[in-house]
Amino acid sequence: xxxxxxxxxxxxxxxxxxxxxxxxxxxxxxxxxxxxxxxxxxxxxxxxxxxxxxxxxxxxxxxxxxxxxxxxxxxxxxxxxxxxxxxxxxxxxxxxxxxxxxxxxxxxxxxxxxxxxxx
Amino acid sequence: xxxxxxxxxxxxxxxxxxxxxxxxxxxxxxxxxxxxxxxxxxxxxxxxxxxxxxxxxxxxxxxxxxxxxxxxxxxxxxxxxxxxxxxxxxxxxxxxxxxxxxxxxxxxxxxxx
Numbered sequence: 001x002x003x004x005x006x007x008x009x010x011x012x013x014x015x016x017x018x019x020x021x022x023x024x025x026x027x028x029x030x031x032x033x034x035x036x037x038x039x040x041x042x043x044x045x046x047x048x049x050x051x052x053x054x055x056x057x058x059x060x061x062x063x064x065x066x067x068x069x070x071x072x073x074x075x076x077x078x079x080x081x082x083x084x085x086x087x088x089x090x091x092x093x094x095x096x097x098x099x100x101x102x103x104x105x106x107x108x109x110x111x112x113x114x115x116x117x118x119x
Numbered sequence: 120x121x122x123x124x125x126x127x128x129x130x131x132x133x134x135x136x137x138x139x140x141x142x143x144x145x146x147x148x149x150x151x152x153x154x155x156x157x158x159x160x161x162x163x164x165x166x167x168x169x170x171x172x173x174x175x176x177x178x179x180x181x182x183x184x185x186x187x188x189x190x191x192x193x194x195x196x197x198x199x200x201x202x203x204x205x206x207x208x209x210x211x212x213x214x215x216x217x218x219x220x221x222x223x224x225x226x227x228x229x230x231x232x
Contacts, residue, residue, distance in 0.1 A: 004162065006162075009160070032218065034218065041128070041225075042224060042225075043209060043222040043223055043224045043225055044163075044209070044222045045222075046219060046220070046221075049218070049219070093162055093163070095162070095163070097218060107165065108165070108218065108220070109162075110155075110162030110163040110164070111162045112160065112161050112162050113160065113161065113162055115160075
C-alpha cells in the first residue's frame, strides 16, 4: 500500500528555536496533504491543508506565522514550527491524498507522526 | 457543524470476546463515516468507511460497522478479539467529497488474556 513517511520521528529542541518536520509520500504523488496535531490522550486536530504549489489553508485558531507549511513538490510537504515554546510540544501527524484520488473518500494515508518536545 | 462522540475512552475485552466500540455522530448533511486504528507511535490506518452505500460495512482485520441513521450511530464491532487488536480507535466524520475529517477523541482498546 501507499506509504507516507515523516521525519524526524522524535525531536527535542530548546525554546525559541525552529523545527522542521517533513512529510513524504514515498510511492505516490500527493497534490494535497494535511497536517494534524494530537495532544496526549486526545484526538487529531486538523491544523492546515497543504496544496502543492499554493499557499496552505489554515484552520481557525491556527497561527500561520507560527506553523509554516510548504508543499514544494508532489511528494513533500514540510511543517516548520517557528520560535517553538513548550506549549508547542505535541505529536504532529501528516496525511496525504494520492493525486487523482477522489476527495472525501477517507482514503488518506497517514505518516507515522513526529513527536516534538520543546524544553 | 459536524461532530463525533465516542463513548468510553477505554474499553477492555477478553481475548476471543466480542468487541464493541461506540460512535455517535452529528451532521446536518448525509455524512461519510470512518473508523481508523492507530498503533503506538504510528499514524492512522483506515479500517472501514461508510459512504452512503450499504449500511453494514466490512473492513480489514475482521471489523465491521453498521450505519444507523435513526440512532445517528456507527458502532464498530468484531466477533472475536485478538491480542493484536489492542490499539487506539478513532471514529470520524466528513461531508460529501470533503477531506476535512473530524475525529472523535478515540477509544483505547485493551485485550485481556
